[in-house]
Amino acid sequence: MGAPEQQVQAAARAPLVALLGNPNCGKTALFNRLTGARQKVANYAGVTIERKEGRFVAPSGRPIRVLDLPGAYSLSAHTPDEAITRDVVAGIRAGEQAPDAVVCVVNATNLQLNLRLVLEIKRLGLPMVLALNMVDVAHKRGIVIDSARLSEELGMPVVETVAIHAGGEAALLDALDALPFDVPVKPNSLSAIDAVPVEETQREVRRILDATTSFANDRGNLSEQIDQVVLHPMVGPVILAALMFLVFQAVFSWAEAPMDLIKGGVDALGQWVGSGLAEGPLRSLIVEGIFGGVGSVLVFLPQILILFFFILILEDCGYLPRAAFLLDRLMGSVGLSGRAFIPLLSSFACAIPGVMAARTIQNPRDRLVTIMIAPLMTCSARLPVYALIIAAFIPQRQVAGLVNLQGLVLFVLYMAGIVSAMAVAWVFKRSWGARGQHPLMLELPAYHWPNLNNLALGLWERARIFLTRVGTLILTLMVLIWFLSSFPGAPQGATEPPIYYSIAGMIGRALAVIFEPIGFGWQICIALVPGMAAREVAVGALGTVYALSGSGDDVARSLAPVIAHSWSMATALSLLAWYVFAPQCLSTLSVVRRETGSTRYPLLMAGYMFALAYTASFITYHVARYALG
Numbered sequence: 001m002g003a004p005e006q007q008v009q010a011a012a013r014a015p016l017v018a019l020l021g022n023p024n025c026g027k028t029a030l031f032n033r034l035t036g037a038r039q040k041v042a043n044y045a046g047v048t049i050e051r052k053e054g055r056f057v058a059p060s061g062r063p064i065r066v067l068d069l070p071g072a073y074s075l076s077a078h079t080p081d082e083a084i085t086r087d088v089v090a091g092i093r094a095g096e097q098a099p100d101a102v103v104c105v106v107n108a109t110n111l112q113l114n115l116r117l118v119l120e121i122k123r124l125g126l127p128m129v130l131a132l133n134m135v136d137v138a139h140k141r142g143i144v145i146d147s148a149r150l151s152e153e154l155g156m157p158v159v160e161t162v163a164i165h166a167g168g169e170a171a172l173l174d175a176l177d178a179l180p181f182d183v184p185v186k187p188n189s190l191s192a193i194d195a196v197p198v199e200e201t202q203r204e205v206r207r208i209l210d211a212t213t214s215f216a217n218d219r220g221n222l223s224e225q226i227d228q229v230v231l232h233p234m235v236g237p238v239i240l241a242a243l244m245f246l247v248f249q250a251v252f253s254w255a256e257a258p259m260d261l262i263k264g265g266v267d268a269l270g271q272w273v274g275s276g277l278a279e280g281p282l283r284s285l286i287v288e289g290i291f292g293g294v295g296s297v298l299v300f301l302p303q304i305l306i307l308f309f310f311i312l313i314l315e316d317c318g319y320l321p322r323a324a325f326l327l328d329r330l331m332g333s334v335g336l337s338g339r340a341f342i343p344l345l346s347s348f349a350c351a352i353p354g355v356m357a358a359r360t361i362q363n364p365r366d367r368l369v370t371i372m373i374a375p376l377m378t379c380s381a382r383l384p385v386y387a388l389i390i391a392a393f394i395p396q397r398q399v400a401g402l403v404n405l406q407g408l409v410l411f412v413l414y415m416a417g418i419v420s421a422m423a424v425a426w427v428f429k430r431s432w433g434a435r436g437q438h439p440l441m442l443e444l445p446a447y448h449w450p451n452l453n454n455l456a457l458g459l460w461e462r463a464r465i466f467l468t469r470v471g472t473l474i475l476t477l478m479v480l481i482w483f484l485s486s487f488p489g490a491p492q493g494a495t496e497p498p499i500y501y502s503i504a505g506m507i508g509r510a511l512a513v514i515f516e517p518i519g520f521g522w523q524i525c526i527a528l529v530p531g532m533a534a535r536e537v538a539v540g541a542l543g544t545v546y547a548l549s550g551s552g553d554d555v556a557r558s559l560a561p562v563i564a565h566s567w568s569m570a571t572a573l574s575l576l577a578w579y580v581f582a583p584q585c586l587s588t589l590s591v592v593r594r595e596t597g598s599t600r601y602p603l604l605m606a607g608y609m610f611a612l613a614y615t616a617s618f619i620t621y622h623v624a625r626y627a628l629g
């Protein structure tokens with residue numbers, strides 16, 4: 001047998017260990033530490049919503065497979081993500097073997113809440129290890145846990161871990177090595193868990209706590225003191241609004257220098273490559289198609305990273321659930337639960353993780369409404385489109401001495417998405433039959449300083465996603481667009497630029513019949529079609545279209561002045577309105593189909609969003625024309 005085959009066989013035999021615990025206790029941080037993976041870690045409940053498998057080699061040399069699972073408060077699964085966890089541990093998920101052992105991860109500063117799940121899982125009868133995670137925080141707060149006694153009480157090994165420090169998993173590795181994996185065990189059925197009444201479990205938790213933990217010097221909880229201000233009914237919302245506002249200001253004010261740098265680099269490279277090529281189709285493909293198109297998307301990297309810099313910090317320090325708490329009443333007024341906040345916030349990155357994060361919502365109807373409005377949140381693919389039009393039409397100046405006007409317009413666009421999402425939620429709730437409000441049950445994690453490593457990894461991850469998209473999907477589409485825009489060439493005696501007679505030109509002119517009433521000429525229509533595959537492509541497509549429409553090389557350099565020159569303000573505003581609402585993203589629709597298990601909802605979504613987009617653009621265009629003369 002060859003070595004690789006041996007490895008495959010050994011891997012198949014490797015025991016499977018599941019990481020289980022309450023939300024936000026550090027399971028994923030521990031998983032990353034054990035396996036070297038880079039799964040998302042953040043300071044709020046419900047970050048992990050799918051099972052993830054990894055592997056590592058224990059100190060004894062034995063390979064072990066490990067599963068990271070969504071957090072759960074109890075195995076009686078109230079939400080779709082908790083159900084995944086329950087089914088995986090009980091071995092009843094299709095195509096999945098039951099784990100050979102369980103590592104119960106608990107937050108050492110909150111055993112009172114965490115131990116209930118530990119006692120429940122114990123009834124499954126699987127070999128277990130308890131990982132007392134976050135002991136660093138517990139020590140700081142003066143919480144003393146007698147782990148030997150705890151181990152005795154629970155009847156399982158107890159180890160201390162600090163998942164965010166290198167080496168913080170050492171004790172767990174040793175404990176896993178000592179587990180008797182050779183003895184096969186069959187887990188008890190889930191009914192074993194419900195055999196004991198909840199009250200009895202709670203009493204047992206109390207008893208164990210009294211016997212094992214004490215507070216040496218409780219210095220008062222700093223998080224609670226911060227919350228007195230942050231969650232204050234008057235001050236809280238002001239802080240939230242100020243934070244959001246700051247973010248959009250920064251997106252424009254900080255990005256200028258790095259954007260100029262990238263733009264300069266792309267231009268110089270394009271010129272250098274172009275000067276080495278003879279005039280002809282190849283040169284046109286490279287200069288207009290690739291540098292003009294892909295380059296115009298690439299310059300938005302700094303703005304995307306600045307936006308994520310803030311989102312990642314807010315996620316990691318523990319502010320997000322507070323914002324959900326502050327907005328619960330507002331969201332309740334349109335029939336959404338505060339739980340919808342985090343899925344909706346995730347949609348600012350991309351609607352797809354947002355739609356998936358709706359799994360953490362218990363009520364099926366609330367979950368569906370949240371999914372339906374998630375694509376109205378401004379995803380990062382819209383940012384280049386917004387930024388391009390804003391840069392072209394909105395002057396770069398200060399309002400009232402300190403507010404950047406371009407940042408202000410961007411803020412308004414984001415708000416337009418949010419406000420209309422709330423309105424749509426209200427309509428859906430009404431028409432699907434409004435039900436009583438569910439109280440918001442949300443754990444407020446302790447604040448901590450954002451972890452710089454996490455932040456750097458998160459930013460790198462975002463940059464990687466963006467660059468991969470630019471290098472693959474967007475590049476391919478740009479080449480395709482260039483091709484469709486260049487052939488067939490102009491006929492004899494043509495009066496328009498050649499692109500007008502090309503295949504793309506014909507498609508654009510046909511579509512213009514529909515879009516003329518909202519102010520879009522054929523050039524914009526050409527850009528809308530590939531924009532369905534990836535919104536940012538619209539920017540690149542405009543780059544190519546105008547580069548090919550122009551007479552000289554100068555247009556390929558900079559898109560913003562060209563559109564500022566060719567479009568009216570009314571057209572620009574109308575296109576912005578279109579991008580706030582239009583369902584310009586096929587992958588979102590397909591994920592909605594998967595998550596709802598029905599084609600009805602993606603169709604409904606596409607339908608209502610198109611209708612909204614057309615109406616909004618129509619009104620914007622005509623009002624702007626009237627108002628601006």
Ligand SMILES: Nc1nc2c(ncn2[C@@H]2O[C@H](COP(=O)(O)OP(=O)(O)OP(=O)(O)O)[C@@H](O)[C@H]2O)c(=O)[nH]1
Pocket residue numbers: 021022023024025026027028029030040041042043044045046047048049069070071072133134135136137161162163164165316448451
């Ligand atoms: N101080 C400290 N922080 C930790 C430790 N382990 C995790 N954290 C932090 O706790 C937060 C939650 O960590 P995650 O790994 O995302 O928690 P999780 O259990 O996977 O959460 P869900 O996926 O939402 O169930 C993050 O902000 C981590 O940086 C630890 O041992 N000490």
Ligand SMILES: [Mg+2]
Pocket residue numbers: 027028029040047048069070071
């Ligand atoms: Mg997790």
